[in-house]
Amino acid sequence: MTTSSVDLASLLCSRLCHDLLSPVGALTNGLELLADEKDPGMRQKCFELLEQSAKTSADKLRFFRLAFGAAGGFGDSVPNQEPRALVDALVGNNGRIAVNWALAGDSLPKPAVKVLLNLALIAIDALVRGGTLDIAAEVREGASEIVVRAAGTRIAFDATVGQALDGSLPPADLNSKTAPAAMVQQLAASIGGGIQVHLSPEALVMGAVLPVA
Template identity: 35%
Template sequence: MQNISVSLAALVGSRLCHDLISPIGAIQNGLELLALTGGGKDSPELALIQDSCESATARIRFFRVAFGFASETQGMSAREISSTLEAVTKGTRLRTHWSADGDQSRRDVQLCYLAHLCCESALPMGGSVTIDRDAAGWTVRASGPRVNADTVFWDHLNGIAPLDEPPADKVHFALLPVLAKDQNRQLLATTDQDSASIKIAV
């Protein structure tokens, strides 16, 4: 069972994402009404607002899983997982491929999403992230024209370097090992010049 600090932080994350998604959805509904009434239907300004709303919605959906609360009984469909990953990378230099079929435990998806964020951090010039599963567990692998994996953060995933006060944009490196340990999962992070990968044992 998660310690109270981790559980509380996850519940805060869930609450924030839940409360933010409603007003963004309302803005999108308003844009649709404007389009139906012909109010600037094809204007670049409305297109920009629509794209921004879609991007924000995708990020909130992703963050709600990655940083929110996940119980042992919750699951996610392959379609929901793939569509979230596709939406969150739309318009960026990053592409993600989810290859696991069927429904998955939300806790498994949470670990994979956090590992995805770690891999994304190692691709400053963009690239691709693949997420697949075999009998041994999950593998999240990043590749791109330039892989920049900060040794301290990746060593922390392997349990050989402390990370007491991570910067906000690297908080996923601190959270992933905590949640993995809570679920009795082992992590193995490896990096080289062309790729970086995180294995999450079943």
């Protein structure tokens, strides 16, 4: 699979806009309700809606900034607490997913963090009825090793996402849903790494091995 950087960037922007549409729309609705509402109790509910929608929007922007963007402010490595906080915030807004972490060391190379975040995003999308999300990562023997496991009563994993992860998806079939997987695959391949995917009725397991420069 070969996809131009412009096309991939456009699709990632489409994904970001899609995910932000709901919380930003809720902000608009909350402001409209607040403008017309006189009852103190209802006004308080409007403020609560605005607060939650603003938090969700900010959490998603911070997540996508590091998952998709250049992530200015970080060097070659990123402290482990950064991706952990971003995923925990994203899952916290969902409310149906429990996250378990096993991150070795104090930091990970930036490419590994981007792969981890995007694999976590794919796993969260797959847990349509909630479940558990297990994330592990470490650097050993000159490579970053990442494992993301999603387990729940229903795993919704589109086959085209799996194709994007292994690099077999035709460019014509790429869309905003598969773009994060395509970015992960291209990033891993560019540094001599690879992505593995295993799907069973009980769980989706994705792994990555990325050489450290």
